[in-house]
Amino acid sequence: MKNAITKLDNYHILGARSVKHSLSIMGDRFCNTPVVDSNVMCAVDEITNVQRIDLHGCTVMPALFDTHTHGAVGVDYTTSSGEQIEDMLPYYTAHGITSILATIMTQDVDIMCRQLDTCAQLMGNNRTVKGIHLEGPFLSAQYKGAMEEQYLQPISINLFDRLFNASKGYIKQITIAPELVNAPQLTRYATDLGITVSLGHTGATVEQAQLCVDEGAKCVTHMYNAMDKCFDKGKLLDYYINNDELYCELICDGQHIPPPTLNRIAHSKCQFKTILVSDSIMASGVPYGTYSIAGQTVTVSEKGVFLANGKRAGSNSNNFANLLMYCQYTDTLLQDAIKCATINPAQMLGYEQLGSLSEGYYADFIVIDNQYNLLATYQNGVCVYKSI
Numbered sequence: 001m002k003n004a005i006t007k008l009d010n011y012h013i014l015g016a017r018s019v020k021h022s023l024s025i026m027g028d029r030f031c032n033t034p035v036v037d038s039n040v041m042c043a044v045d046e047i048t049n050v051q052r053i054d055l056h057g058c059t060v061m062p063a064l065f066d067t068h069t070h071g072a073v074g075v076d077y078t079t080s081s082g083e084q085i086e087d088m089l090p091y092y093t094a095h096g097i098t099s100i101l102a103t104i105m106t107q108d109v110d111i112m113c114r115q116l117d118t119c120a121q122l123m124g125n126n127r128t129v130k131g132i133h134l135e136g137p138f139l140s141a142q143y144k145g146a147m148e149e150q151y152l153q154p155i156s157i158n159l160f161d162r163l164f165n166a167s168k169g170y171i172k173q174i175t176i177a178p179e180l181v182n183a184p185q186l187t188r189y190a191t192d193l194g195i196t197v198s199l200g201h202t203g204a205t206v207e208q209a210q211l212c213v214d215e216g217a218k219c220v221t222h223m224y225n226a227m228d229k230c231f232d233k234g235k236l237l238d239y240y241i242n243n244d245e246l247y248c249e250l251i252c253d254g255q256h257i258p259p260p261t262l263n264r265i266a267h268s269k270c271q272f273k274t275i276l277v278s279d280s281i282m283a284s285g286v287p288y289g290t291y292s293i294a295g296q297t298v299t300v301s302e303k304g305v306f307l308a309n310g311k312r313a314g315s316n317s318n319n320f321a322n323l324l325m326y327c328q329y330t331d332t333l334l335q336d337a338i339k340c341a342t343i344n345p346a347q348m349l350g351y352e353q354l355g356s357l358s359e360g361y362y363a364d365f366i367v368i369d370n371q372y373n374l375l376a377t378y379q380n381g382v383c384v385y386k387s388i
């Protein structure tokens, strides 16, 4: 069997786990191959050719995974067509993101089912959408955030089944409020289907949250937002921060969490269990102004995205910008923070070959300069974005 190898030259590595030789790509995966001149020695018998990409001393790091994004540039997973969504996906790779969970917010159940079906049909047609994150409809009315109260639902396994079937099994994460009746039962049921149950939009007690954790819940949806913000011992926030079994999403757009608070959280919460998300809505990547999300009017300004009632409604950020802000506000090196937007979400969701520059992993990586500008994005070994 003949094989072609692409070998990266003249670069620095950020976030590598075990690159021993040089960074090379065979097909859509990284392969570690000792290279002597242009002769490549590896397990396969024959190599037809070796292509070289000179990265001019720039830095390579794994491409990002955003597990909580509702859309961008005018497109919304909760309302838009499959065609509109596919046209929008290059927005992510232009920001260094090669994997996302299309996040559907709480809406009329028929609309949710229609959009779950729409997103399910995208699977396999593109390499960016890895699955679906369902944010609701089993959430607390008190902490509903931007969700419309009329669409919140009591927990019902039958309703969950209807939603899961509409997604053709592509729901990979669901956000539920643990204080709702039957939350532990739904947690066990969804966990057994391989879904990551994430606790959020909640006014639960620690005991109620613990019951769901006991049944398999392993994440907290945008921790600190849409929940009680008290750090006292025995409170939910303190429990989440100190539970090293629980992953926690953080929206690091400089607005959802005040920077001093973010700094406090970052230095308390285990970094291997921290997941940076954008919670971006369709107003991400568009000029400031007034827009509509799932029938609700929102205003986008330098302060973020707000509903007419003054409530914050997701963000207009992207996860690459958020990663850099996390580093800035928490005084963390990029090489340490990078895992929070790459391998941590991949491992939580069970994508074992995503999020690292190691051998056998998908060749999803980005190239940045020493000012942290994104120069190029590679997905499955193919350049899908170049800044110039």
Ligand SMILES: [Zn+2]
Residues within 6 Å of the ligand: 068, 070, 103, 135, 279, 314
């Ligand atoms: Zn959200």
